[in-house]
Amino acid sequence: MKPLGLILSLLSASFSLAIARCARHSTITRSCYEKATPQQFPELLELHKSLVEIPSVSDSEGAVGRFLQDYLAQRGYTVYAQPVEGGDGDRHNIFAYLGGSNRTQVLVTSHIDTRRGTELWGRGTVDAKGSVAAQIAAVESLRRGHGIAEEGGDVALLTAAAAWRRLTTSVSGDGRAVIFGEPTEGKLARGHKGILSVSLAAAGKAGHSGYPEPGANAIDTLVRGLASLQLAELPRSEEFGNTTLNVGVIQGGVADNVIPAQASASALVRLATDRVNDTIAIIERAVHEASPGVQTEFPYSQGPVPIDYDVEGFETVILNYGTDIPNLKGNHKRYLYGPGSIHVAHSDQEHLDVSDLEAAVQDYSTLISKVLTR
Ligand SMILES: *[C@@H]1O[C@H](CO)[C@@H](O)[C@H](O)[C@H]1NC(C)=O
Ligand SMILES: *[C@@H]1O[C@H](CO)[C@@H](O)[C@H](O)[C@H]1NC(C)=O
Ligand SMILES: *[C@@H]1O[C@H](CO)[C@@H](O)[C@H](O)[C@H]1NC(C)=O
Numbered sequence: 001m002k003p004l005g006l007i008l009s010l011l012s013a014s015f016s017l018a019i020a021r022c023a024r025h026s027t028i029t030r031s032c033y034e035k036a037t038p039q040q041f042p043e044l045l046e047l048h049k050s051l052v053e054i055p056s057v058s059d060s061e062g063a064v065g066r067f068l069q070d071y072l073a074q075r076g077y078t079v080y081a082q083p084v085e086g087g088d089g090d091r092h093n094i095f096a097y098l099g100g101s102n103r104t105q106v107l108v109t110s111h112i113d114t115r116r117g118t119e120l121w122g123r124g125t126v127d128a129k130g131s132v133a134a135q136i137a138a139v140e141s142l143r144r145g146h147g148i149a150e151e152g153g154d155v156a157l158l159t160a161a162a163a164w165r166r167l168t169t170s171v172s173g174d175g176r177a178v179i180f181g182e183p184t185e186g187k188l189a190r191g192h193k194g195i196l197s198v199s200l201a202a203a204g205k206a207g208h209s210g211y212p213e214p215g216a217n218a219i220d221t222l223v224r225g226l227a228s229l230q231l232a233e234l235p236r237s238e239e240f241g242n243t244t245l246n247v248g249v250i251q252g253g254v255a256d257n258v259i260p261a262q263a264s265a266s267a268l269v270r271l272a273t274d275r276v277n278d279t280i281a282i283i284e285r286a287v288h289e290a291s292p293g294v295q296t297e298f299p300y301s302q303g304p305v306p307i308d309y310d311v312e313g314f315e316t317v318i319l320n321y322g323t324d325i326p327n328l329k330g331n332h333k334r335y336l337y338g339p340g341s342i343h344v345a346h347s348d349q350e351h352l353d354v355s356d357l358e359a360a361v362q363d364y365s366t367l368i369s370k371v372l373t374r
Contacts, residue, residue: 097152098153186338
């Protein structure tokens with residue numbers, strides 16, 4: 001390796017390390033970003049830092065929305081803040097485009113809320129503020145290189161406060177393509193699994209634990225059903241792999257010396273086939289054969305979602321998480337790409353390498369350009 005090349009690669013390795021290391025602490029310090037300032041996309045790290053520093057747990061995304069609104073308006077975009085119902089009443093989807101027409105060939109979109117788990121919640125470094133920062137930097141870099149028309153019509157940016165499904169009426173993709181940003185480890189998604197939510201409930205008869213005979217233990221009934229459910233063989237497919245099941249919530253009982261009268265659980269199935277009804281039938285059979293007293297309900301389902309990946313030069317991947325892609329209707333191509341890994345998103349280990357963020361800017365630029373020149 002030539003000395004210059006060596007120095008450059010050492011520098012870039014230390015940039016990557018810097019953010020990853022800093023991000024392990026609960027707040028990213030200013031010096032993390034200073035140590036890691038890249039030359040290629042001047043706005044990238046500053047923007048990412050600003051986005052990550054503004055909290056935006058789902059249902060209260062007001063501040064980060066206003067920041068983006070100002071940021072984009074200052075750069076000459078026409079910005080429309082679409083109010084979103086729910087949450088603390090101060091949340092907006094930010095829709096931005098160049099020129100006077102909001103009808104564009106490409107819509108580039110991601111979400112700005114950071115998901116709240118039951119115990120841990122990520123700061124959104126990866127999911128999905130990495131995508132938002134890289135998408136904006138990509139559009140800005142294309143503008144600088146005259147890859148998109150300054151007078152508009154090519155690209156619109158949409159940052160959703162919570163869910164794209166709220167946008168279907170106002171921004172359905174009439175253009176050629178919508179590019180979605182979620183963590184895909186820098187790969188182009190060929191599709192993602194579907195979802196089936198399962199609610200289970202058992203009713204019993206309360207009583208004193210010392211005298212079990214007249215009572216009926218709802219927890220015992222439920223647990224027998226759950227144990228059988230976990231052994232059920234769910235349909236798989238070549239493209240999407242195994243259908244998997246997670247029992248994520250279990251509730252019931254009041255005290256260890258009282259026979260519980262109620263117990264319930266909920267599970268989420270990640271569907272690898274669109275045979276939703278078959279999967280429901282398998283689950284019902286497994287639960288009811290082992291424990292007839294358990295009631296099952298299936299409040300929500302969505303089959304696996306195939307996604308376009310007809311752009312050369314990308315590794316591709318099937319993702320096991322859901323997105324709102326099926327909710328954005330329209331006759332357009334759909335691409336899904338983003339920096340970072342879902343394995344660290346939503347946790348206090350959430351972090352992103354600067355090199356991945358920079359690669360994402362390049363890749364979003366490529367995707368946008370390829371669609372525009374078709
Ligand atoms: C797009 O522009 C049209 C015409 O000006 C307008 O009716 C519509 O509300 C706009 N939509 C958004 C999301 O800005
Ligand atoms: C899918 O399930 C089969 C059978 O249970 C298992 O052997 C295999 O390792 C699973 N594949 C993946 C990718 O988890
Ligand atoms: C699945 O079951 C529902 C409810 O029973 C029914 O309305 C629907 O048509 C079924 N879908 C298929 C593909 O069989």
